[in-house]
Amino acid sequence: MTLIDLANPTKFLSLTARALPWLAGATAILLLVGFYQAAMAPDDYQQGATVKIMFVHVPNAWLAMFVWGVMTLAALGTLVWRHPLADVAAKAAAPIGAAFTFLALVTGSLWGRPMWGTYWEWDARLTSVLILFLMYLGLMALWRAVDDPSRAARAAAILTLVGALNLPIIKFSVDWWNTLHQPASVMRIGGPSLDRAFLIPLLVMAIGFTLLFVTLHLAAMRNEILRRRVRSLQMMQASQQAA
Amino acid sequence: MSLGPYASFIVTSYALVAAIVVILIIWIAIDYRRQRERLRELEASGVTRRSGRTATEI
Numbered sequence: 001m002t003l004i005d006l007a008n009p010t011k012f013l014s015l016t017a018r019a020l021p022w023l024a025g026a027t028a029i030l031l032l033v034g035f036y037q038a039a040m041a042p043d044d045y046q047q048g049a050t051v052k053i054m055f056v057h058v059p060n061a062w063l064a065m066f067v068w069g070v071m072t073l074a075a076l077g078t079l080v081w082r083h084p085l086a087d088v089a090a091k092a093a094a095p096i097g098a099a100f101t102f103l104a105l106v107t108g109s110l111w112g113r114p115m116w117g118t119y120w121e122w123d124a125r126l127t128s129v130l131i132l133f134l135m136y137l138g139l140m141a142l143w144r145a146v147d148d149p150s151r152a153a154r155a156a157a158i159l160t161l162v163g164a165l166n167l168p169i170i171k172f173s174v175d176w177w178n179t180l181h182q183p184a185s186v187m188r189i190g191g192p193s194l195d196r197a198f199l200i201p202l203l204v205m206a207i208g209f210t211l212l213f214v215t216l217h218l219a220a221m222r223n224e225i226l227r228r229r230v231r232s233l234q235m236m237q238a239s240q241q242a243a
Numbered sequence: 244m245s246l247g248p249y250a251s252f253i254v255t256s257y258a259l260v261a262a263i264v265v266i267l268i269i270w271i272a273i274d275y276r277r278q279r280e281r282l283r284e285l286e287a288s289g290v291t292r293r294s295g296r297t298a299t300e301i
Binding site for chain 1: 250
């Protein structure tokens with residue numbers, strides 16, 4: 001099956017029906033292994049057991065940005081290539097991305113209180129992630145506000161591309177400004193600075209949460225395709241009744 | 244496994260993540276059932292796709 005075949009919603013639904021059980025199974029196994037490894041990970045010499053919050057905070061923070069990246073590619077698909085599934089992908093991803101961003105903010109806050117002595121600080125990293133969360137909400141509101149999916153898709157695609165400017169700001173905020181948030185310790189020049197005892201569970205959790213996103217996203221895309229079929233059938237019904 | 248003096252922060256973080264993930268899964272599952280139910284109702288009322296295939300066909 002080629003990428004062009006996937007432009008056909010019926011073929012996409014067929015692929016999704018076959019892939020979802022395997023993806024769900026792989027996600028469950030990886031997350032179970034990840035949670036076990038996180039539980040068994042040693043305490044940090046400075047942070048004690050609170051380092052365990054890292055294993056849920058970092059994957060959610062990574063996905064908060066990754067999902068917006070996926071939506072940015074989908075926005076290009078809508079505006080440049082006019083791929084029929086691009087706006088379906090973008091619309092389906094937004095609530096899932098908002099949930100991951102919310103979790104990144106709240107788990108970060110719960111980690112910050114014992115480590116920094118405060119739940120919140122208006123520093124560059126925290127504020128830019130809060131802006132990302134508000135942009136997710138704005139995008140979801142935009143999709144709901146416009147009835148016609150193709151008109152909503154173009155407006156949402158433009159907003160998504162504008163919002164993508166925030167991604168490098170989030171990533172490099174800890175380097176560009178003096179922040180409470182620690183600098184990157186996994187994706188950095190010179191390799192990860194984390195000890196293997198923390199790095200391996202963190203990578204397993206990151207892959208597990210990424211697979212969770214892929215699974216939920218495919219399922220939400222399937223729902224969106226069905227919703228559009230409902231809409232077109234309702235419009236056909238209305239035109240038949242009017243005739 | 245001892246979680247130390249900040250156990251409530253750790254447990255709350257994991258519980259919240261689990262709760263939101265479960266809510267997402269349930270929300271998507273309910274939405275799927277709702278869309279299929281609507282399609283079945285529309286087809287039962289005699290509205291069909293231009294292709295002639297059933298709307299719930301995958």
